[in-house]
Amino acid sequence: MEPTTQAHPTNAVLEVRIQCPPVLASYLEELLWTIEGVESVCETYNNERTDDETRPSDLSYMSILTRNPLGEDLVKVLMVQNPKLMKVCDIVGTQWIEEKDWAESWKQHWKPTHITEKLTICPTWEDYTPQSAEEVVIVLDPECAFGTGTHETTQLMLKLLEELADHTDLSQKNILDVGTGSGILGIYAAKRGCREVKGVDNDYLAVQTAIKNAIQNNVDAFCEFTDTPLGELCHTKYDIMLANIIAPVILELFPEILTRLSPGGLFYASGLIETSVGKVEAAMQEAGFTDIQRRQQGDWFALSGVYKP
Secondary structure: OOOOOOOOOOHHHOEEEEEEHHHHHHHHHHHOOOOHHHEEEEEEEEEOOOOOOOOOOEEEEEEEEEOOOHHHHHHHHHHHHHHHHHHHEEEEEEEEEEHHHHHHEEEEEEEEEEEEOOEEEEOOOOOOOOOOOOEEEEEEEEOOOOOOOHHHHHHHHHHHHHHHHHHHOOHHHHHEEEEOOOHHHHHHHHOOOOOOOEEEEEOOHHHHHHHHHHHOOOOOOOOEOOOOOOHHOOOOOEEEEEEEEEHHHHHHHHHHHHHHHHEEEEEEEEEEEEHHHHHHHHHHHOOOOEEEEEEOOOEEEEEEEEEEO
């Protein structure tokens, strides 16, 4: 396969748009996140992000954003490696987009998101008034980092954290968020009283975004974010560990996660689809986790369990 090369402007990102059947959308999304250099994966329609429930049911479109000029070829390789995608999925367009233009266009489609009756995620550029004294509002600008609160995987994790915070004094717990992205999970934990939150991400820009978001939410005194690889972090034991990534990465990092999770500690994992949730669940069972519970929202799953080595 000859590499595809395109001249591109400075400070631009490449969008590669793929058409697929809705039944494979979640599977394709998980695989697209494994492509090196991908900064965003989202469902689109007519080249725009959408949460429109009236979109055609016979077609789905997934778009990736990357600065790698070979992004289209990497998608082609991924599809060749997965024959069932080759038969029914097609790359339907690529374009270079000025980063500032993409950011401004995307902002138009993200409004305050109500996760639960007591939790709302609000973009920094929107005005929002809490509906009750109990409502927690996270003000967020994810920039290019994952974690806006609109994706099912993030919502599953936020709901698990809300249930935990409703029944547990988080001020006595420490939390490690693996693959922190925009920092949304750690920031919420800090807003619910946790006084020691650490987030790690292999993307330097995501870490800088998380730091900004923590400051915006007045919890930066309780949150620390770093791009130090998990395996190089000191072996501090954590009461709660979060991993909203994808199954292959969770399984790869699982030994490092276990060495940092306190006996009796809680592990929450999301970013899992039907074909992969069982693999992570099996790894948890083998490691000695008890009270393993599975949650589902849309096509995505989350797992929770208590570590009993």
